[in-house]
Amino acid sequence: MATTDLKARVNDALENGSLAGALGRFNEAYVASRARAYEGIDFEALRDQLVGLKGRAAAHLDELAEQFEEKATQAGATVFRTSDPAEVKQYLARLCKENGVKRIAKSKSMATEEMHLNAFLAEQGIEVAETDLGEWIVQLAGQRPSHMVMPAIHMSKEQVAGIFSREVKEELAADIPALVAVARRELRQKFLGADMGITGANVAVAETGTLVVVTNEGNARLVSTLPRIQVAVVGVEKLVERFADVGPILKALPRSATGQLLTSYVSMFTGPSPGADGQPKELHVILLDHRRTHMARDPRFAQALRCIRCASCVNVCPVYRLLGGHVFGGVYTGGIGAILATWFEAIKSSKDIQSLCIQCGACIPVCPTRIDIPEMIVELRRRLAKEEGHPFIQKAALRMVNDRRIFHGLLRAASKAQKPFAKKGMIRHLPFFFSGMTEHRSLPAIADVPFRDRFEGIAQPAGAKDKAAFYAGCLVDFAYPGIGESVVKVLNAAGVEVTFPQAQTCCGAPARYAGAFDVAARNAKDNITALEDPEVRWVVSACPTCTVALRHEFAATLEAEGHADWAERAEAMASKVRDFSSLVKELADAGRLTVEAAKGLEAVTYHDSCHLKRKLHAHEPPRQLLGAAGFELKEMKDSDSCCGMGGSYSLKFPEISAPILARKLENIRATGAETVAMDCPGCMLQIGGGLDLAGSTARTRHVADLIADKVRPARPAGGK
């Protein structure tokens, strides 16, 4: 079964210490060098430009391909357009035969990887040399690239020395400059001896028939100059309308890919140029569609055609950082690789790869063309679930959550059954098949009295100006009911009456992220019915994942399931939905509430949960509230990197979740703070459990709990 195989590959990657070390160091260095490269550049304005020009191009691929063909042909190139990778192979085989081509020098073309061109040409008796250093290493090792920009990033210099030693039949030391010198010497002969040069292209300009190729090594310049026949194999998604469009792409690509202002070489060729001997030469441009126009017609996936292959998404991905591209990727690596594999191979081929996405969204803010990879992954899961159904056990679990009475009944029963395992509110070991849940972290004990039963005992202020419906979510309701009490207390202090609709149920996030949209839609409907109330001004939650579900996902889920009328109701409710910290900050700013600074409070460090930071963009409000309450904030390194919880991800892939958590715990420890503040009960479960199991004295606290006794109603003195 594929999943067992995936688990085995995941474990192999995790046990490979040098891989994690190399990728981890790269990740840290990348973040800094990318930031430096973008200094003085308005990244959002650049993204606007790129989304515009790549989006327009993606919507008109056929017209642009036609225009490119016309212009490039006028310039003297031979253009071959096809949707079928097999036809590319045949075209090249024929071209080689007609021209007596025995040796080919190749610079990077990802499109040729899609069709495994090198293996095919070798079968035809043609020698193909990859000339990008990383690609050559990978080729000699009989592997495939593990990264789109740095193909051999998974290898150590010792491994490279071993591979080169075999190739040149002499014993080489693991000395990087010496190894590079060997590559220069060996590949120089390949350039000079090749009959044909094959490149890819980073941009193809329709209005002029120009191909743009960027490299740092200069190999594409040699490949396009020295051999007597020049070929470029280019995916149609590289097309843009205008020559001026090259500017913004080259502003983003090197900065996002390697933190460079510009690559060492940018070559733009329009038709063939004279050969090295001064004689005219042939240029063949192969424009490959291979389901790209099909993808462009899919409203959920068309955005992926904006990808400029900078790999910044992969470079910041916490899962890629642990596993590398051989496990987390196909021909193209990482989450974007899973999406492209779906189209260029088949939806089933992406099944394993996409399951590795933890949905933290770290890739979203760095993408120069604003591609939302996590959202497309969820959509993939939805389609996979429709096509294949969910495994029985998972489906049963999701169904259980789907029926509020059964689910809540089970949780109440569990609160009794857990007694033998709980100590001071934490469960450190669970028996039998639950043991995986407590291997890397303790679990919070399920509360004796859930929030839903406690709420009735909290008197609400009479004649309040506004009403807010509190949406607890499962964790606050059953594991951390105290957070709910703090939320009520703070809102009451602002003169807001709180209601707690008892019919509320799971927000549906677990089902949605697993692709079970039917289950999520049912959850959405139940919650809309429970929370719709014209008298309520806000729907507030102290769980960012729930908040995102209520605010952004209900409508999308219902829409996708074909319930347009419900989607409309979801939209109407969404505008009222607030996360706790943002609403309290709003109330404080409106003069309805004062946060009083207490003296002598402990230092806290703040963990940004993924959903709060990247979906709700609430980075500042919790910090401002903590500051106003008198806490000294000690920022941790990478405060917004994922804690590894990812909902059920930590159950599905505990072996990946654990090292992600370990990194977070280390960053927390380095601050010296004893209190880790956050806004997400899911993160509290993960981080709190990790701290507990590690024997740390530091504790997690929700912002609501930290400020609850430091708020008071604002005096009406100064007016508004």
Added chain:
Amino acid sequence: MFETFRAKAQAVSAEVHRAPAGAQALDLVLAVLGREGVGDAPGERAVWCGGPILGSLLDRDALVRRFPGLSFEVTRERAAESRVGITEFEWGLAATGTIAQDATDPRLRLASMLPEVHVALFPTSRLLPDLDALLERVDPTRARYLACVTGPSRTADIERVLTIGVHGPKKLVIIAVDGEFGAA
């Protein structure tokens, strides 16, 4: 703008000079030829693509007598055996420390890619702010092989360690020459 150009080009390991006129630029080029030990043996030779900047100042015979390995006939064989290649570029781009040229003539590419040291001259008067400005000025259907060069050839493909000089030059010497020059 030139100081930005200089800083950006140096940041990517290029050696940058500025000459007040062609004569001083020529002296700088000859100094590089001397420094690099150009001579008449494979691997020690030099190829020189003349252009409008130094064209009229070059006494080719005298130069070849002084540097026996030097040739103004740029072929792929000669370029492959050369230590130094000299070409003239048309533009500089300040924001990135880039030089750019229409390299449709293959000799320009051979002389700038195959030798280990590339000496590139360009007119200071044609320094542009950035790549966008270049794209505005150039018609790619005329400049059919437009080449932009930013620093020497580099790689970080083994353990991400930056190594200069993989397939192209290990050294890039840029000489910005003041004054007006015809053509292009």
